[in-house]
Structures are given as structure tokens and as C-alpha cells.
Amino acid sequence: MNITSGNVVSPKGFKAAGAHIGLKKSKPDGNIGLTSNSKDMAVITSDVPAVASGCFTTNIVKAAPVLWDMEKTANKIKGIVANSGNANACTGEQGLKDAADTAARLAELEGVKAENILVCSTGVIGVNLPMDTILNGVESVHALVTDKSEGGESAAQAIMTTDTHAKKASAEIDIGGKTVTIGGMAKGSGMINPNMATMLCFITTDCAISKPMLDKALKACVKDSFNMICVDGDMSTNDTVLCLANGMADNNEITDENADYAEFKKALMYVCRTLAIMCADDGEGATKLIEANVKGARDDEDARKIALSVVSSSLLKAAMFGEDANWGRVLCAMGYSGAEFDPMSVTIVFKSENGEIKLMDSGKPIVFDEEKAADILSAHKIYIDMLLNEGKAEATAWGCDLTYDYVKINGDYRS
């Protein structure tokens, strides 16, 4: 696998563009809401219809575009429209019609049916889409799609809400002498939680792969990436990961779990994890990235529960912001995770580029050097290692600290 610095247009046969169509409001100070750019619509197209796969929010309140995509990913897909600034969530029957009309507009331009187009929205909840703006926008952004790198760059910017930077990742693999490329982009920020968030992720690949194998690979990768991050514990109505595979790399089609599948999955995992960690790192108001590593858990599920519980604890997240080695909050969050373990066998270590410090050893608290701990916690990326004595299962989760700015951003998001 080669890690490259591409985006969603890197795989063969994909084009994209992002532009401002008028959904994000300008503020008197010239800034655009809370986002760092004004682009608010992205379009991605594939030269040939692509096999599609999706992972969606488990919130029972699902935004209209999520309901649309859950059904349409069964079809071959020719393009995706994604807008920021308005989530088309909690918008009633009108929202469903608006999602369908948006798809129909791009379908018309691509010469396919609406059912061959996917749609995604992110932004404010509970406000109907301004459809004139949307429909005109689809046409104008579609006119801009290009397979040049800037197409993928502008598309990645156009899906941002409170993200501070665009998130892209890509990788190449060799399958039977053919170069297969995977490119992705994501937006995260608030509401990032286990089982995803107002998290949108779009992955393109020119790999030839069957629908069942693509579904299998995406599900496995999302489980160990986007489902292992947390910003604030809220789970959005709009969370979506979409993957399109158009087969243009001309490799032998992957139809079972052979070595090619393993190679493809490894690269897909890299793209998913890279984008997921970027989302955790860029959580609303975040100043620190927290990586929680659990080892020695009874089983995989327990390991995941513990890792996620720790990165989700408001108390721990606030302590990390304060660079306070309050490891008791780690053990506490482990304890209410729902996993089973013996607290008297737990070892806890805090690490960073500045060193490491053991705070609890097999259930015994250790008197530690506060100065050294403060130095370790002054780094941007903090590792919290938890060693249990129950079995051999491991898991890693990522989160961020809880800061004044999180409160500020979310105290007045709509205005």
C-alpha cells in the first residue's frame, strides 16, 4: 500500500467540485457562520455507474437524505450531491420530497434516473431546504466538476460546517499488476460519536469489486474507524459514509475474501481511520487529540466499550483540556462502560511525545510526579493506555478534549 496525498478524484473516472451556492449565510463581519469558507455544495460524479455501499446513523430520527441513500445504495450510482449549511433533518414529508428533487436534478444532468444519485446534507436541523437555491446550485456546481485535484479539494471544503480544515486521505494498492486507488474526504466536528456523527464521508475507488464484498469491507472498516471516535456523545441524524467503486482500475473483480480483498480492505481501513482520526482531532473547540488503547479485555466488544467510554467522558475530556492527570476519571469511565473486568487488576499509563507515566499499577494507585505528568499532558496528542487482566482483546478509540470553545460554538450554533 502506498499512502498518497490525493482526494476523491484520484481514482480513475471520478470528477468533483465544490462551490458556494448561497446556503451558508454571510455575517456582518464578512465571516461565513462558523465555517472557515463559504463553499456549501459538493458534487461528485463517476464516468461510469459505480457499485455503492453506505453506513448510516443508527439514530431512529434519520434525516431525509439518509432515508434516500439507505435505499438507493442498492443501485449503481452515477453521482452524489452533498450540501452543508442545512441538514434537511427533522423536516417532515417536505424534506423527503426535497431530497428526491435534489437527486432528480443531478440525475437529469448526468442522464440517469434519480435512483442512481445519492444525496447528503449537513448543517442546521429542522429547517426546510431552500429548493430554488439547491436546484440552481446543483446545475452550477455540476458544471464545475473536474478530475483535476482542485475538484476534490473544493468538494472537501464544501462539506465543512464547524470543521477548521478540509479532511482528505488516499492510498494506492497493486492488484494483479493494476494500480487501484482509494480516495476519501470527510467532515466531522460536533456531534461526533460512536456510531458516527454529523459526520459525512465520501470514498471513491476505481477498484472492481462486487457489491457484497464492498459492503463487507466498508462495514468492517467503519466499525474500527468512524465508530471508534467521539467528540461529544451526540449521535447525529445525518451520519453517512458512502463508498463508490467504479471498476475503472480494470483489476480482476474482487468477488470473495481472497488476497486482493485483504489488500483492498487494508487500504480502505487506512483511508477510513485517517479521516476518522482527523474528525476526532478537529472536534468542535478541541485542543487535544486523545487516543485510548485498551489491552487484555475479555472480548472485542468489552475492549471497544471501555475505549469509547473513556474518550466520551465529559469529566475526563475537561481534565485533558486542563492538562490535569486525573486518572481516577479514566478508571471511573471504564467502570460504567458496561464491560466486565476486575478493577483491582487495572494498569493505567498516560503517554505523549514528552514521555510516559504510570498512574495505577494492577489496581494500586501510584504516587506520581505531578510535574512530569503535566509535561506529558502538555502535548497535543495524549495516549491513555489501559491494561486489563481478563483476556487478549484490544481496541483503540479516539476523542478530543472538552473546551470553552465547544460550549461557545454550540451555545449559539444557528445564528
Next chain:
Amino acid sequence: MNITSGNVVSPKGFKAAGAHIGLKKSKPDGNIGLTSNSKDMAVITSDVPAVASGCFTTNIVKAAPVLWDMEKTANKIKGIVANSGNANACTGEQGLKDAADTAARLAELEGVKAENILVCSTGVIGVNLPMDTILNGVESVHALVTDKSEGGESAAQAIMTTDTHAKKASAEIDIGGKTVTIGGMAKGSGMINPNMATMLCFITTDCAISKPMLDKALKACVKDSFNMICVDGDMSTNDTVLCLANGMADNNEITDENADYAEFKKALMYVCRTLAIMCADDGEGATKLIEANVKGARDDEDARKIALSVVSSSLLKAAMFGEDANWGRVLCAMGYSGAEFDPMSVTIVFKSENGEIKLMDSGKPIVFDEEKAADILSAHKIYIDMLLNEGKAEATAWGCDLTYDYVKINGDYRS
């Protein structure tokens, strides 16, 4: 039932005191850590051994005093020692010994066995108790216990950590011509969550009631009070509600679910709910009290899940701090609560002393007057009413907003 303004010494035969024994550190500015007073140990005694009942944290990491009390509430209880400033949690084997030694000290002074004494601790996690200070403290605070009101007042102050005020409640009922009194005190603040928090609550009553009936009443009352509040979603290692009933009101002992039991339970519910709401209202950094009312849910469990999910949402809590009518976050939190309902049938209303405003009507978003909404949300107590169309079940939960001060308090709690 008469609502009175008493405390834990109001019921016959109870004495209490609270004082500074040296667990809370003085700061250079003369303030004591983050608490508003320096008292750090409370002792409650009953003139005669009392029937005891307890509800405890469901966190599998349980502080040493919790493990002690879970066992000893089976016995008749003569007294309780509670300290603030140190939680005796995550303290290994030494912590268990320290809890037992603390109980033994009060037992000696009361002329009973250690197993007839309960102990509670709250404060910093992961540091062993300074036992010389504790043991001398038990003796000096025990010397101060009194049945005068100030005994209960000082005890309520002594269990505070980041609480901004002491929390007390009391009520009287008539059982067969005898006046039965219930008095309570609690400390809450951070870590308040479903299934309790670093929440300590001590309830005394002179009611004559059997152990099984007291257990039954306390369990039912805690379910609808302390288990329905949330500050930050963290569940502490130390949460404890203890109730002592010494029988000195001389009523006919309550031994089954008769009218006397119903009357007693009603008064106990009043004391529990009053203290629980005080805890939510005084959440760390809180500026607002949020009451979430669910009606029309499929069953009680779903109603509870929805109400708690809404008061637990960081996004909604931050919006309430910002006085932003972001009702989409209400529907979103309902949706990931785990309850089943049709989002297209949900009605959402925000209310306060300044009026009420409907934001979603049977699944349809309503264009609303932002100025009126802002006026309603400017009040201290905000009601969020959610009407479903699934059944007849109802539930209420209480929480608070998420503020800069929450982050500040928890960013550097230990120092």
C-alpha cells in the same frame, strides 16, 4: 403531607454535626479548593439502632465505602461518617481497610460494632485517605453532634464539594395519629448522571418500618428522582443514597403495602425529588435548570430513556446555555435514546415562566418567532415538553446547561 424546612435531625432521635477536620486544602487566597466552605466531615447518629436501606452506583468500579455500605445496610445502623475532599475511590486494598477503620472509630464512640456504622466519601479519586486526620476527625465531629437544627445544617455543608449551596429537604406525615418526619440532605454537582453520580444523599426518618418495606420504598423513590437527573453523563464510583429509619415516631410498624406505606412513600418521594432537582439545578457551572417531560411514550422505560437522553445531550445543554431554541437537537437526542417511536408524530414545546412556544407539531417543523423563543429561554427554569403518539407512558428528567464554568471547574479539579 406537610412540607417543612428541616433537615436530617428533624426526625426524632437523630443527631448530626459537620466540621472542618483538615481534608479540604486551604488555598493562598483563603478559599478552600472549589467549595464554598471548609467543612469536610459529617457525622449522623441515631439514638437507637435504625433499619437501613441503600441505593448505590452501578459503576463496576465502586469506591471502598460503597462496598462497605452495600454489605452493612443489612444490619441495624447506629451512625454514619461522611467525608468530603477525598472519595476513597480507586484506592486499592488500602482503601477498603481505611473505610473499615473509619467505621470502627465511630463504632467505638457509639458503643457498637463497626458493622453497625456506614461510611461515605466524596472528592478526589485515587488518593488514599489521610487516616490520622480521619480518625481524629471522627472523634472531634462526634463530640459536636446535636439534635438542634444547626447540627443538620453543618452536616449538610460538610458533604459539599463543588456544590454552591447545601441541600436539605424535609416533610411530615400523620400515621395513625403519630407524626412521622423524614429529613434529608444531599450533595451533587459534577458527575451527576442516570443511576446517580458523585451524589451522596442521607435520609433520616423516625418512621417504624420493616427493612423490606424501607428497601422497596427507597428503590421506587430513587428510580423517579436521583436516577432521572443528569449533569454531565459521568457516573461516579461513589454514588450513594442511604436511608435510616429508627422507629421513634412510635407509629404502627409498616410491614406491607398498606395506606401507611403509600403515605410514607409519597413523603419519601417528595424528599428525594426535591434533593435530586436541587442537585441538577446546582450542576457544576450550571446557569439553568432543564426539565424534560415526555408524554405518550410506548412504555415507562421508553419514556425514561427519552427524557434522560434529552437532558444528557451536550449539544442541547450547550444550546440552552446559549438560549438558542435549537429544538432539532431535542429530536436528535430522542432519536438516539434507544426508545422506539415515530419521529413523524412528535410534538415539541419549549416553556418557561415567560410563556411557551411550539417548535414541532406532529413531525412538522414550525416556523417560529425567534424573539419570543429567546425570551422564553432567558428564564432560569426551562421545560421541554415532548408529546409522542405511541402510548400513555410518561416520564420527567432534570438536567442543567453546559457552560464555560463546567469546563473550568473540571479542567483543573484536583488542584
